[in-house]
Amino acid sequence: MAVKRGALALLAGWLLLACEPAPQPWPLAESLPDRLSELGLLQQQREALVVRDGFVYTLGHQLFSDHASKYRSVHLPRGTAAERQPAADSLAVLAFPVGTIITKTFVYPHAAAGRVRLEVLDAVWGEAASLPLTDVRLLETRILRHGSSGWEAVSYLWDEAGGDAYRADTGALLALVAEDGSAFDYLVPDRNQCAACHGRGRQQQALAPIGPIPANLAAVGLSQSMNQYAVWQAAGWVKDEADVVAWPEQPEARAYLDINCAHCHNGAGSAASSGLDLRYGTTRPWDLGVCKPPVAAGRGAGGLRVGVWPGRPEASILHYRLGHSDPAVMMPELGRSLVDDEGVALVAAWIDDLQGDCAHAGLL
Amino acid sequence: MSSMRSKDDPRRQGVGRRPAWGLLLCCCLVLSACGTPEEVAAPVLPADPVSSLRQALMDVEPGGVVEIPEGRFEVDRGLSLSVSGVTIRGAGRDRSVLAFDNQRSGADGLLVTADDVTLEGFAVENARGDAIKVSGCRNIVMRDLRAEWTGGPSSENGAYGLYPVQCEGVLIEDSVAIGASDAGIYVGQSTDIIVRRNQASYNVAGIEIENSVRADVYANDVQHNTGGILVFDLPGLPMQGGGEVRVFRNRVVGNNTPNFAPEGNIVATVPAGTGILVSANRDVEIFANDMDDHGTAAVFVMSYLITGRPFEDADYDPYPLRIHVYGNAFGRSGHAPDAEPLAMLREATGRDLPPLLWDGFTGDTDAPVVCAHGNSDPTSVSLDAPGGFEAPAFAADAFACSLPSLSGVSEAGAGVAVPWE
Known part of the structure; x- marks a missing residue:
């Protein structure tokens, strides 16, 4: 019976799609659909992406994605809310209920001759009904869905002319050209690559959102008391009475490293074997790479002897790898082919300010 | 295109x-x-076949098989598998080739993050970073594989060929690793390991067992690397206390390739011409190896302290302990030491260095650092590295003691459900 009902629901969805712009919500029991429009959450209209039954948010610190602008929305099942979960050794995270869908849409402003501008657009957040698509190239929308047996992730590639995006399990490399004529590869992750960042634990099997944590949501807002997280609290989207402060304790570079690196470098994640732990809450200098020799960095070591040499960014592997774009050298390993100059400068300034020295000499 | x-x-x-x-x-x-x-x-x-393969690696059910057809396939992005119980099978390590010459994204050729996986019968060539990395697994079998950088030794080559890390149960057999700028076959932070009948050549380290417990490394053919077989323990890693490693019946010959590791990596400190190198491990048994032609040493036993690198790990023991070296044919060695203090020593004595070298760092223990007997050449030298190589001690019987044999690793322990051969 269950199978039949599913098939009927599916059929109903298809028939509705043909004649009506607003399809039914996609059943949680079904695997994610082939076309993004079937989810019924985002719909391309002329110069906007219309968001249904969700709210648009942005983040204080974001993973660098080759200067692409990212529009995010979260869709909670009716009558549910996220919950704040304190973590013992790092910042609190949000637990989203089963049925939650998070979307992230990647766009670049158009430049002449089919090129793209490497310019991050103004963030959009709040209970906005649509995302502006004026004069932008729409690349992909990544979906995280909290199914009954955990989160799943897949990306959808946009066919702008067709007004829909299509499921791309195997990902893609898109050859883009920046305004100045330089070509770069834009990576649409395959499903396993989604898990490479979103997966928790050594085998990256259990996926979870990364960016929308209270401290990072609170980093956006009109004021400290009217920050984005406070808005979520007031609207009942999150069950939490606490006053949450944006990235409360550490230099800004530590927030940048947390968001860009700690999904792997967290002591238990896929980069645990490196011994490098770049979570915001990490306090031991050695764990942060200070005077720590590389383990299996290969060419990534760049002839340098330690991860972080206080006062000497140019002698620090961390700085070297962030500033590189060779796949064998660069960090993060996935999700960029360009260098985040601003982020590198932020980390360089942080290393510059650190106290200490790693001077040592080898005998052989 | x-x-x-x-x-x-x-x-x-x-x-x-x-x-x-x-x-x-x-x-x-x-x-x-x-x-x-x-x-x-x-x-x-x-x-195309690569898209099909990528899709199959994601859609395969636990227990399923993903076939790689015969042919040479250009892959521009790293591949990965995260489904347990899967076999990835090609038509043979020279017949099914995944070529990453034009890899533009992802550091690994193939990344496996799943349990009970068997990889067999294919090659990964010219990966930008590591060729085949298996991370955080239980029971990995790697058989009839080839990880190769086809342009010969170069610091531009990727770091590791066959690279299981943080795995419980590792079997690597009948495979080939060539040209890695770190280690051809590298097992890190793992337990219960068998590495046998492989060929490793023109890597910086042919075979390396690092921060791992219970490993049998035997019947391998290890030639023309910088260092043949390395057994290492490094500080500051989640898994510490490497040991219970047996290195036996290997053919270890002519590992004199100049070190081409990118500076900064620990293997960049390995002197060319080292047959078997043990650093800071305990309970290592080196026997019945057929060795020849190592310019620095046949067997070099050292402390982590000799690297001069700092470490802040209270639990880390930088000294080697109970290294049992017996019944080996050393062949020629010590005729072209690739380290200045050693070269000066050879110059000063006017003779080739003995086949067995120990750096001379000792911890606070009564247990023997090295026991050696029944080797083709009984001589050794303690280098007095702590004293700046001022008073090296040559001896013919400096390590005259014996140690109980290690029990070894069963195939069942290494994750293979067939009887021990």
Whole structure:
């Protein structure tokens, strides 16, 4: 019976799609659909992406994605809310209920001759009904869905002319050209690559959102008391009475490293074997790479002897790898082919300010 | 190039990706209502074998097999598998080749993050970073594989060829690793390991067992690396206390390739011409190896302290302990030491260095650092590295003691459910 009902629901969805712009919500029991429009959450209209039954948010610190602008929305099942979960050794995270869908849409402003501008657009957040698509190239929308047996992730590639995006399990490399004529590869992750960042634990099997944590949501807002997280609290989207402060304790570079690196470098994640732990809450200098020799960095070591040499960014592997774009050298390993100059400068300034020295000499 | 471009076409991706049940069902129902069922369009299949492989690696069910056909396939992005119990099988390590010469994304050729996986019968060539990395697993079997950088030794080559890390149960057999700028076969932070009948050549380290417990390394052919077989323990890693490693019946010859590791890596400190190198491990048994032609040493036992690198790990023991070296044929060695203090020593004595070298760092223990007996040449030298190589001690019987044999690793322990041969 269950199978039949599913098939009927599916059929109903298809028939509705043909004649009506607003399809039914996609059943949680079904695997994610082939076309993004079937989810019924985002719909391309002329110069906007219309968001249904969700709210648009942005983040204080974001993973660098080759200067692409990212529009995010979260869709909670009716009558549910996220919950704040304190973590013992790092910042609190949000637990989203089963049925939650998070979307992230990647766009670049158009430049002449089919090129793209490497310019991050103004963030959009709040209970906005649509995302502006004026004069932008729409690349992909990544979906995280909290199914009954955990989160799943897949990306959808946009066919702008067709007004829909299509499921791309195997990902893609898109050859883009920046305004100045330089070509770069834009990576649409395959499903396993989604898990490479979103997966928790050594085998990256259990996926979870990364960016929308209270401290990072609170980093956006009109004021400290009217920050984005406070808005979520007031609207009942999150069950939490606490006053949450944006990235409360550490230099800004530590927030940048947390968001860009700690999904792997967290002591238990896929980069645990490196011994490098770049979570915001990490306090031991050695764990942060200070005077720590590389383990299996290969060419990534760049002839340098330690991860972080206080006062000497140019002698620090961390700085070297962030500033590189060779796949064998660069960090993060996935999700960029360009260098985040601003982020590198932020980390360089942080290393510059650190106290200490790693001077040592080898005998052989 | 044109085929790659067409793969990126979103329409083609979406519709062609999966002839989904829902879609088929829908079409049938709708079309049958119209009375023209014959006109159902055939689903478009993924355009090329690499896309098919990538899709298969994601869709395979636990226990399933993913086949790699015969041929040489250009792959521009790293591949990965995260489904347990899967076998990835090619037509043979020289017949099914995944070529990453033009890899533009991802550091690894193939990344496996799953348990009970068998990889066999294929090659990964010229990966930008590591060729085949298996991370955080239980029971990995790697058989008849080839990880190779085909341009010869170069610091531009990727770091590791066959690279299981943080795994419980590792079997690597009948495989080939060539040209890695770190280690051809590298087992790190793992337990219960068998590495046998492999060929490792023209890597910086042929075979390296690092921060790992219980390993049998035997019947391998290890030639023309910088260092042949390395047994290391490094500080500051989640898994510490490497030991219980047996290195036996290997052919270890002519590992004199100049060190081409990128500076900064621990193997960049390995002197060329080192047959077997033990650093800071305990309970290592080195026996019945057939060795020859090592310019620095046949067997070099050292402390982590000799690297001069700092460490802040209270639990880390930087000293080697109970290294049992017996019944080996050393062949020629010590004729061209690739380290200044050693070269000066050879100059000063006017003779080749003995086959067995110990750096001379001792911890606070009464247990023997090295026991050696029954080797083709009984001589050794303690280098007095702590004293700046001022008072090296040559001896013919400096390590005259014996140690109980280690029990070794069973195939069952290494994750293979067949009896011990």
